Amino acid sequence: MINQYINENKDRxxxxxxxxxxxxxxxxxxxxxxxxxxxxxxxxxRLIDAGADNVELVETAGYPVVYGEKMVDPSLPTVIVYxxxxxQPADPYELWNSPPFEPVIKDGKxxxxxxxxDKGQMYMHVKAFETMMRTGTLACNVKFMIEGExxxxxxxxxxxxxxxxxxxxxxxxxxxxxxxxGNDTPSITTGLRGMSYVEVEVTGPNRDLHSGLYxxxxxxxxxxxCQMIASMHDENNHITIPGFYDNVDELSQExxxxxxxxxxxxxxxxxxxxxxxxxxxxxxxxxxxxxxRPTLDVNGIWGGYTGEGAKxxxxxxxxxxxxxxxxxxxxxxxxxxxxxxHFESIAPASVRVVVRPHxxxxxxxxxxxxxxxxAASKAYEETFGVKPIPVxxxxxxxxxxxxxxELGLDSVxxxxxxxxxxxxxxxxHFGVFNYMKGIETxxxxxxxxxxxxx
Amino acid sequence: MINQYINENKDRxxxxxxxxxxxxxxxxxxxxxxxxxxxxxxxxxRLIDAGADNVELVETAGYPVVYGEKMVDPSLPTVIVYxxxxxQPADPYELWNSPPFEPVIKDGKxxxxxxxxDKGQMYMHVKAFETMMRTGTLACNVKFMIEGExxxxxxxxxxxxxxxxxxxxxxxxxxxxxxxxGNDTPSITTGLRGMSYVEVEVTGPNRDLHSGLYxxxxxxxxxxxCQMIASMHDENNHITIPGFYDNVDELSQExxxxxxxxxxxxxxxxxxxxxxxxxxxxxxxxxxxxxxRPTLDVNGIWGGYTGEGAKxxxxxxxxxxxxxxxxxxxxxxxxxxxxxxHFESIAPASVRVVVRPHxxxxxxxxxxxxxxxxAASKAYEETFGVKPIPVxxxxxxxxxxxxxxELGLDSVxxxxxxxxxxxxxxxxHFGVFNYMKGIETxxxxxxxxxxxxx
Numbered sequence: 001m002i003n004q005y006i007n008e009n010k011d012r013x014x015x016x017x018x019x020x021x022x023x024x025x026x027x028x029x030x031x032x033x034x035x036x037x038x039x040x041x042x043x044x045x046r047l048i049d050a051g052a053d054n055v056e057l058v059e060t061a062g063y064p065v066v067y068g069e070k071m072v073d074p075s076l077p078t079v080i081v082y083x084x085x086x087x088q089p090a091d092p093y094e095l096w097n098s099p100p101f102e103p104v105i106k107d108g109k110x111x112x113x114x115x116x117x118d119k120g121q122m123y124m125h126v127k128a129f130e131t132m133m134r135t136g137t138l139a140c141n142v143k144f145m146i147e148g149e150x151x152x153x154x155x156x157x158x159x160x161x162x163x164x165x166x167x168x169x170x171x172x173x174x175x176x177x178x179x180x181x182g183n184d185t186p187s188i189t190t191g192l193r194g195m196s197y198v199e200v201e202v203t204g205p206n207r208d209l210h211s212g213l214y215x216x217x218x219x220x221x222x223x224x225x226c227q228m229i230a231s232m233h234d235e236n237n238h239i240t241i242p243g244f245y246d247n248v249d250e251l252s253q254e255x256x257x258x259x260x261x262x263x264x265x266x267x268x269x270x271x272x273x274x275x276x277x278x279x280x281x282x283x284x285x286x287x288x289x290x291x292x293r294p295t296l297d298v299n300g301i302w303g304g305y306t307g308e309g310a311k312x313x314x315x316x317x318x319x320x321x322x323x324x325x326x327x328x329x330x331x332x333x334x335x336x337x338x339x340x341x342h343f344e345s346i347a348p349a350s351v352r353v354v355v356r357p358h359x360x361x362x363x364x365x366x367x368x369x370x371x372x373x374x375a376a377s378k379a380y381e382e383t384f385g386v387k388p389i390p391v392x393x394x395x396x397x398x399x400x401x402x403x404x405x406e407l408g409l410d411s412v413x414x415x416x417x418x419x420x421x422x423x424x425x426x427x428x429h430f431g432v433f434n435y436m437k438g439i440e441t442x443x444x445x446x447x448x449x450x451x452x453x454x
Numbered sequence: 455m456i457n458q459y460i461n462e463n464k465d466r467x468x469x470x471x472x473x474x475x476x477x478x479x480x481x482x483x484x485x486x487x488x489x490x491x492x493x494x495x496x497x498x499x500r501l502i503d504a505g506a507d508n509v510e511l512v513e514t515a516g517y518p519v520v521y522g523e524k525m526v527d528p529s530l531p532t533v534i535v536y537x538x539x540x541x542q543p544a545d546p547y548e549l550w551n552s553p554p555f556e557p558v559i560k561d562g563k564x565x566x567x568x569x570x571x572d573k574g575q576m577y578m579h580v581k582a583f584e585t586m587m588r589t590g591t592l593a594c595n596v597k598f599m600i601e602g603e604x605x606x607x608x609x610x611x612x613x614x615x616x617x618x619x620x621x622x623x624x625x626x627x628x629x630x631x632x633x634x635x636g637n638d639t640p641s642i643t644t645g646l647r648g649m650s651y652v653e654v655e656v657t658g659p660n661r662d663l664h665s666g667l668y669x670x671x672x673x674x675x676x677x678x679x680c681q682m683i684a685s686m687h688d689e690n691n692h693i694t695i696p697g698f699y700d701n702v703d704e705l706s707q708e709x710x711x712x713x714x715x716x717x718x719x720x721x722x723x724x725x726x727x728x729x730x731x732x733x734x735x736x737x738x739x740x741x742x743x744x745x746x747r748p749t750l751d752v753n754g755i756w757g758g759y760t761g762e763g764a765k766x767x768x769x770x771x772x773x774x775x776x777x778x779x780x781x782x783x784x785x786x787x788x789x790x791x792x793x794x795x796h797f798e799s800i801a802p803a804s805v806r807v808v809v810r811p812h813x814x815x816x817x818x819x820x821x822x823x824x825x826x827x828x829a830a831s832k833a834y835e836e837t838f839g840v841k842p843i844p845v846x847x848x849x850x851x852x853x854x855x856x857x858x859x860e861l862g863l864d865s866v867x868x869x870x871x872x873x874x875x876x877x878x879x880x881x882x883h884f885g886v887f888n889y890m891k892g893i894e895t896x897x898x899x900x901x902x903x904x905x906x907x908x
Contacts, residue, residue: 028763089765095661152763179667193666197764206728207549210878212647212849213633215779216749217740219733222774223683223752230684233677274660279673279804286671295670298677299767304754305775309482309606310651310812311543312777312850313753313878320676321759323766325669350733358764395666396766424664424767 002443005135006436013127013439014110014432016046020085020119021103021112027063027086027152036148039085039119040064043126043146050130052144058164060156063148067167070133071141077453078141078170079446080409081129082399083122083177084150087114088424095426109429116430117423121176121416122146124438132443139443139450143170147399150177153197153359154399161406171453172372173403174445176438178393178415183433185263186384188376189413191291191392192400194326194363196336197299200343201354202228202318209314219350221318222303228346228353229320232296236282239296239324241342244335249328251292259287262389272420290394294335295325321358325394332360332398361398364411371452372412379444380414383437414438414445455589456897460890467581467893468564468886470500474539474573475557475566481517481540481606490602493539493573494518497580497600504584506598512618514610517602521621524587525595531907532595532624533900534863535583536853537576537631538604541568542878549880563883570884571877575630575870576600578892586897593897593904597624601853604631607651607813608853615860625907626826627857628899630892632847632869637887639717640838642830643867645745645846646854648780648817650790651753654797655808656682656772662758663768673804675772676757682800682807683774686750690736693750693778695796698789703782705746713741716843726874744848748789749779775812779848786814786852815852818865825906826866833868833898837891868892868899 006013025039026032040057043066047055052068063086071078090100090113098104103112110120125144132138145168147157161168178189204221205214234240251259264287270278280289289295303318305311324335340355347353367373368390380388393413400411416438422428460467479493480486494511497520501509506522517540525532544554544567552558557566564574579598586592599622601611615622632643658675659668688694705713718741724732734743743749757772759765778789794809801807821827822844834842847867854865870892876882 028765029761088767089759089761089763091759091761092662151765195666195766197766199764204729204733207876207881208546208879209727210849211749211751211753211777212649212779213847213873213877214744215751215777215848216747217732217734217744217848218727218729220751222755223687223750224733226680226683226752226755227687229677229680233681273663273672275658275672275804276806277673277803278671279658279678279802280671290668290671293670295665296677297665297669297674297768298680298758299665299765300758300760300769301676301680301772302756302760304752305543305545306754306756306773307483307543307545309543310653310775310777311482311605311753311878312649312651313542314751315754318755319760321764323665323669323764325666348733349731350729352730393667394669394671395664419667422661423667424765425662427661 001135002131002137003440005131006439010436017110017120017123017435018103020123021114022101024101025086025148026089027149028089036063036086040066040148043085046126047144050126051133058160060160062156065157065160066146067144069143070138072138076140076450078143079449080143080145080168080170080173081125082173082175083125083146084118084148085122085146086148086151087119088151092426097427105432108432110432111427111429113428115428116417116421117428118150118177120430120435121438124176124416124435125442127439128442131439132446137443139446143168155359157399158402158406161402165407168407170409173409173411174414175397175411176414176416177397178395178413179417179419180415181262181389181391182418186380186386186388187391188373188380188388189393189415190368190390191365192363193394193396194330194332195323195361195396195398196326196332196339197323197358197360198336198339199319199321199356199358203316203352204350205314205316207316211312211314214314218314219348220314221351222315224348224351225318225320228343229298231346237280239294241338243338247329248294256288262287262391291392292327294327294330297323299323325396326363328363328365331362336360361396362401364401366410366413370410372410372449375448375452376412376414376445378448379441382444383441456585456591457894459585459589460893464890471564471574471577471889472557474577475568476555478555479540479602480543481603482543490517490540494520494602497539500580501598504580505587512614514614516610519611519614520600521598523597524592526592530594530904532597533903534597534599534622534624534627535579536627536629537579537600538572538602539576539600540602540605541573542605546880551881559886562887563885565881565883567882569882570871570875571882572604572631574884574889575892578630578870578889579896582893582896585893586900591897593900597622609813611853612856612860615856619861622861624863627863627865628868629851629865630868630870631851632849632867633871633873634869635716635843635845636872640834640840640842641845642827642842643847643869644822644844645819646817647848647850648784648786649777649815649850649852650780650786650793651777651812651814652790652793653773653775653810653812657770657806658804659768659770661770665766665768668768672768673802674768675805676769678802678805679772679774682797683752685800691734693748695792697792701783702748710742716741716845745846746781748781748784751777753777779850780817782817782819785816790814815850816855818855820864820867824864826864826903829902829906830866830868830899832902833895836898837895
């Protein structure tokens with residue numbers, strides 16, 4: 001009955017998603033403010049249409065949180081669905097095969113910024129909810145909490161949660177903002193990396209200078225910034241910030257052996273990225289480097305003349321955006337503090353530096369023995385025909401640890417995307433297969449969660 | 455008589471310069487093509503007005519060379535005036551106190567891009583020529599060669615010179631495209647650094663990647679580029695490119711002692727640039743570091759997300775513009791080759807690199823015992839009241855060595871600008887005092903050069 005409803009409404013489910021993808025809800029860039037708010041309005045309306053109660057846009061210091069709920073029976077467990085309606089910036093635009101905010105379906109995949117992260121995966125829950133409502137199969141109480149600032153660090157969500165603890169009483173947080181190993185090897189994410197994100201500014205002379213008249217005699221802030229960044233990895237690609245690894249949770253050989261059983265083909269991996277070789281921390285394999293090990297990556301750098309042709313200038317300033325992915329037992333506050341102290345300490349007297357913390361998030365490991373995980377595992381097994389593999393992801397969903405600390409709730413990360421979906425990249429996409437599988441699998445989670453909670 | 459004419463026409467001389475400064479002749483950026491050509495036309499007209507013969511815009515593969523001449527008497531020596539009508543890009547625009555192409559006079563200084571480099575200094579020669587013509591005092595034959603591609607490496611001037619050797623027969627090249635130590639300590643530049651300018655591209659993965667899912671497992675081209683750039687200086691700020699110093703002309707202790715006699719105040723220097731400390735090669739003082747020593751400076755760097763807020767991306771590519779200033783006996787071809795070989799050799803297997811040579815120029819040292827230098831020195835002494843000091847400049851005028859090799863002619867570098875004129879920087883300016891002093895001093899050079907050449 002559920003499947004029949006889903007099949008009959010498949011085209012509409014897809015078209016509604018395309019409509020939402022047409023709204024460029026880039027939270028990082030103020031010029032899209034109208035569109036971000038428009039997307040919140042869109043989600044609110046769809047929740048109302050689906051039959052949710054008390055639907056509203058809850059104002060925050062930033063973008064509003066879309067809240068809605070359906071309380072069926074106080075004796076039933078309550079699922080709190082989290083997702084986000086904002087998306088990453090789409091640049092560089094020129095690398096998209098079709099405009100990022102004009103979704104197209106090609107070879108069964110929906111191409112658009114946010115198709116997977118997270119509009120597509122978030123909207124699966126709205127449509128699964130609609131399905132359960134229309135078919136009278138809603139097995140749990142449900143509360144929706146869809147935010148608009150995930151891509152900029154969920155700065156105001158913690159406040160929202162603190163101020164709405166009663167409204168957010170429940171039994172589990174359900175999130176689809178992660179991926180699976182493959183369409184034939186479903187997996188459930190059981191760990192996430194945390195993050196420290198900083199912007200650094202290096203100032204040399206008080207104005208741009210002629211590189212002939214001053215070159216060699218004053219500090220060039222670009223050269224200095226490069227030296228400072230380079231010095232933060234040693235020859236084994238260990239991060240050199242003092243104390244950086246102090247609290248890192250080292251996995252046992254058993255745990256690493258367990259991880260190694262997940263299917264992975266290094267040659268395929270390199271081929272897909274057009275790499276002659278991978279690059280990372282000595283002593284760890286690729287799947288460990290991008291999941292259980294912390295990192296330091298420059299996400300953006302700029303300074304001096306970047307236009308056409310040649311300009312012989314020593315710029316006054318150089319800038320970089322640097323993020324560090326954190327693993328369990330590291331904290332963003334600790335690492336941001338250690339980065340700042342170190343960065344300031346290695347700056348030569350010939351420059352001045354400023355470190356501006358952007359936002360942080362804490363790493364998490366979610367239990368696999370919980371009722372919620374078991375219910376999710378069962379649901380995947382029924383729709384995919386195989387038991388999902390638990391995996392640690394390298395990504396970050398900063399708010400997962402916040403839900404634990406503020407609400408005392410664990411999260412279950414039911415992702416349906418693929419690593420190849422190019423989230424945060426040009427040509428982001430999401431399989432229609434994955435979208436529909438999500439809508440099928442979610443009601444089964446509710447069913448099993450209700451039964452197993454009895 | 456000459457001075458009377460100059461005084462009577464001072465305001466017009468200044469206003470004509472302001473008119474030229476209003477035309478944004480940025481040769482590095484194709485979008486200013488119309489304006490660069492418009493400036494060439496402007497110079498051509500003023501030469502005609504001043505009384506030059508055979509004035510024309512000589513086409514090249516790039517921007518035209520403005521040519522004009524006045525042959526007074528074959529028995530007189532011939533001065534070939536070189537200058538350029540193109541200017542550096544004006545960005546960053548936001549740092550200008552007044553728009554770069556809307557010249558204003560403040561505290562006796564003309565503020566505009568090109569005010570000093572080189573429109574102001576080039577136009578002194580046009581007005582000095584006019585003055586000598588109107589007052590019947592032109593003591594030498596004169597030929598003008600004013601190009602429009604100096605700021606992008608004078609790519610087509612060598613061809614022009616080769617194809618016009620007859621037309622360019624003469625006795626000396628006269629150039630005002632350098633500075634003086636100060637308005638009370640005039641100086642004449644006797645040496646220039648050469649340059650190699652390259653653009654480098656580092657490619658990691660074939661597309662931008664999510665720094666959570668891939669961070670730590672693949673080479674981040676920005677981090678790698680920073681490491682490669684950082685590795686090109688050692689702890690003593692020596693450049694590590696193999697063979698980089700092979701042909702460097704090391705000055706004797708006597709020569710260095712002579713240099714040290716030029717007035718220089720390190721504290722003033724630091725204060726003017728708002729620097730806690732200077733930065734450069736061990737074993738050399740500031741005035742040596744920026745004149746007799748070669749350098750490697752990053753003039754621009756870019757990669758990844760540089761917009762507002764935070765984007766967690768590992769970019770596919772990172773870029774840098776890098777220039778090396780060269781000293782006598784180094785050649786741009788040699789150094790560009792060594793840089794390319796080295797840069798490619800230090801790239802890890804996890805990235806691909808491309809090195810694109812931009813343009814080069816050769817270092818020069820001009821003789822101080824020549825008739826031309828002596829005539830110039832005498833001219834300064836008469837207008838400034840003190841003997842000018844010979845100094846080696848850190849800047850580059852690539853074509854000076856080309857004039858020597860192609861035409862067999864030495865150049866005399868009669869500069870009237872100041873290091874504080876902020877050429878290549880926001881708020882470039884040129885003192886009205888310096889502009890007028892130039893117009894006064896140039897005719898005296900012609901007079902002495904003619905007499906001393908007898």
